[in-house]
Amino acid sequence: MIEIKNLHKFFGKAHILKGVHLQVKKRDVTVIVGPSGSGKSTLLRCINRLEEIQEGEIWIDGENISSTSTNVYKVRAEVGMVFQQFNLFPHMNALQNVTLGPILTNKKPKKEAEHSAMELLRKVGLSGKEQAYPSQLSGGQQQRVAIARALAMQPKVMLFDEATSALDPELVGEVLNVMKQLAQDGMTMIVVTHEMGFAKEVANRVAFMDEGIVVEEGPPNEIFDHPKTQRAASFFSKIL
Amino acid sequence: MEKLLHNIIEFLPSLLKGTQFTIQITFFAIIISTLFGFIFSLCLISKKRYLNKPVRIFINIIRGTPLLVQMFYVYFVLPDLGIKLGAMQAGILALSICYGAYHAEIFRSGIISITIGQWDAAKSIGLRYHQIMSRIILPQAARIILPPMGTSYIILLKDSSLASVITVRELTRAGQLIASTTFENLTVFTMVAVIYIILTQLLNLFIHAMEKKYRLK
Numbered sequence: 301m302i303e304i305k306n307l308h309k310f311f312g313k314a315h316i317l318k319g320v321h322l323q324v325k326k327r328d329v330t331v332i333v334g335p336s337g338s339g340k341s342t343l344l345r346c347i348n349r350l351e352e353i354q355e356g357e358i359w360i361d362g363e364n365i366s367s368t369s370t371n372v373y374k375v376r377a378e379v380g381m382v383f384q385q386f387n388l389f390p391h392m393n394a395l396q397n398v399t400l401g402p403i404l405t406n407k408k409p410k411k412e413a414e415h416s417a418m419e420l421l422r423k424v425g426l427s428g429k430e431q432a433y434p435s436q437l438s439g440g441q442q443q444r445v446a447i448a449r450a451l452a453m454q455p456k457v458m459l460f461d462e463a464t465s466a467l468d469p470e471l472v473g474e475v476l477n478v479m480k481q482l483a484q485d486g487m488t489m490i491v492v493t494h495e496m497g498f499a500k501e502v503a504n505r506v507a508f509m510d511e512g513i514v515v516e517e518g519p520p521n522e523i524f525d526h527p528k529t530q531r532a533a534s535f536f537s538k539i540l
Numbered sequence: 541m542e543k544l545l546h547n548i549i550e551f552l553p554s555l556l557k558g559t560q561f562t563i564q565i566t567f568f569a570i571i572i573s574t575l576f577g578f579i580f581s582l583c584l585i586s587k588k589r590y591l592n593k594p595v596r597i598f599i600n601i602i603r604g605t606p607l608l609v610q611m612f613y614v615y616f617v618l619p620d621l622g623i624k625l626g627a628m629q630a631g632i633l634a635l636s637i638c639y640g641a642y643h644a645e646i647f648r649s650g651i652i653s654i655t656i657g658q659w660d661a662a663k664s665i666g667l668r669y670h671q672i673m674s675r676i677i678l679p680q681a682a683r684i685i686l687p688p689m690g691t692s693y694i695i696l697l698k699d700s701s702l703a704s705v706i707t708v709r710e711l712t713r714a715g716q717l718i719a720s721t722t723f724e725n726l727t728v729f730t731m732v733a734v735i736y737i738i739l740t741q742l743l744n745l746f747i748h749a750m751e752k753k754y755r756l757k
Contacts, residue, residue, distance in 0.1 A: 376665070379664075387657035389676055389680075390680065404667055404671055405667060
């Protein structure tokens with residue numbers, strides 16, 4: 301469903317992604333792990349074209365989304381993204397945060413958008429918080445609103461960029477549970493995380509990235525327990 | 541006392557006529573300078589050099605020259621280049637360009653104060669540039685933009701008096717004309733000052749209402 305071929309990304313002279321290859325099948329939950337600065341977040345940002353790439357191709361459902369002729373707004377609308385810092389719109393309440401995209405981008409009628417938004421907020425466990433502003437919500441609640449906001453676009457794939465890293469430890473679980481539920485519902489997900497428990501329990505693929513490439517990719521137990529490369533082995537020995 | 545009252549009643553109509561011009565100039569100059577400022581600021585924050593460079597140079601030129609000189613320039617020099625403007629229009633244009641340059645910096649500081657994460661999130665749900673600006677960035681930046689903008693509007697209102705040098709009979713000029721024929725300097729210029737205070741206070745009320753509207757919930 302998603303195929304990334306020889307992806308290169310530069311920031312000025314800095315070569316961040318150095319030929320990434322990755323395949324994600326429909327309904328796959330792929331967790332990307334690796335040391336900081338290895339390009340995990342940049343890779344996610346390229347997949348929904350928040351970053352332009354310099355070389356290579358990204359295919360989603362048979363469409364080359366990295367080509368210059370592709371409608372970048374359409375790509376972004378079809379790829380959901382959840383950020384480390386939540387990035388909710390602070391001047392809008394939870395409901396408005398969730399309905400903005402469907403109304404403006406998907407041209408849904410307001411009533412219909414609000415109806416689905418209420419349903420999504422219920423799904424992430426936030427019924428009754430529709431009118432709450434982000435500043436009135438805990439970090440975990442904010443991140444769940446952010447997940448609902450991304451889901452409201454009915455994306456083909458959801459990208460999670462260290463979605464629990466900015467949360468207080470006791471709030472991590474509620475967000476991971478929502479993500480787990482999403483995986484069980486069959487959502488295709490690419491998840492950058494340091495939560496190895498989540499990776500082992502929920503992911504069916506793990507990709508280990510280092511210095512701008514995917515070094516190893518495979519089922520979690522294989523990657524975690526029998527890494528083929530020295531780099532992966534030494535990384536996992538430090539964190540597991 | 542009776543003479544004072546008599547003078548006030550006698551001077552008031554032409555001062556109010558002048559006030560009307562002052563309000564007109566200020567009203568249009570505020571709108572146009574805000575528009576200019578916003579457009580200039582978009583150029584300034586643009587990564588495209590052909591947009592940000594020329595605007596940066598233009599703003600430095602405007603900020604580096606006195607408004608009075610700009611008034612003369614628009615009114616006396618532009619006609620030589622084939623652009624003829626009435627005194628009123630020239631005054632409005634000079635004020636709009638001058639304050640547009642200042643307002644560009646005010647807009648810019650407000651816009652860049654919004655974290656990049658807001659842009660990312662807005663882009664990730666497929667919003668376009670104008671939607672991100674109008675729905676996400678400006679409503680948040682307004683909180684930062686409005687206080688200095690309000691101060692700037694008040695200075696603009698007072699600087700509209702400079703249009704008197706290019707023959708606009710606004711409030712200050714109207715006062716000057718009465719004073720030079722009646723020699724009632726104290727009465728006339730006190731009346732002029734009081735009218736300016738009333739105008740600036742009204743403007744203040746408007747600005748505070750706007751600030752309240754965009755206060756963070």
